[in-house]
Amino acid sequence: MTVLLTNGTVFVDDDLRAQAADLVARAHEQGAHRLALVRDGDAEAALSPDLSELLIQVLTGLARGPVSVSALPEELTTTVAAELIGVSRPTLMKMVRDGVLPAHQVGSHTRLRTEDVLALRKTRARERREAFEALLRLDEQFGAD
Structure with missing residues (x-):
């Protein structure tokens, strides 16, 4: 029911x-x-x-158990963005300072566009997959017994 x-x-x-x-x-x-x-x-x-x-x-x-489903807002807090990307909040702030991830200030708070965060998440996933595939090729090339 x-x-x-x-x-x-x-x-x-x-x-x-x-x-x-x-x-x-x-x-x-x-x-x-x-x-x-x-x-x-x-x-x-x-x-x-x-x-x-x-x-x-x-x-x-x-x-x-209990489940909660909701749509992502257009802007994210640094805490939520860090969780989505899979990094710590300090690492996220370093990415913002280094220009890896665009952000803007709302008062004294840093906000990130959801679209930018999801794009970075997708890029990082692709890079991880490519690195893993490269390791598999090396393993096949040199053989691990």
């Missing part, structure tokens, strides 16, 4: 949490990475990979 409050909060009972856990387990067993919506008697509507991933993450979280 679900209860929707006027502020957009949705409460679910233990049965629905158990259903979420079962669905996530089956999706992992079957290697499913995309979800689809099916209405009785209607054609299937496939969800985009990004939306499928979001719903799988929400269901995974729901199976474990």
Whole structure:
């Protein structure tokens, strides 16, 4: 059972949490990475990979306990930005000082555009992946016994 409050909060009972856990387990067993919506008697509507991933993450979280989902604002605090990028706040502030990440002041507070933070996050993920792949190539080249 679900209860929707006027502020957009949705409460679910233990049965629905158990259903979420079962669905996530089956999706992992079957290697499913995309979800689809099916209405009785209607054609299937496939969800985009990004939306499928979001719903799988929400269901995974729901199976474990309470979940909160919200949209990111246009501007972020340094604490939230650091968490999104996966660095400490002092490291984030160094990135701002060094010009790696643009920021602006709102009074005495530093604010960052969400778009800039997500772009940096994506760049860092790509760089990590490339570095890992380079290490794998070195491992294959020199062989690790």
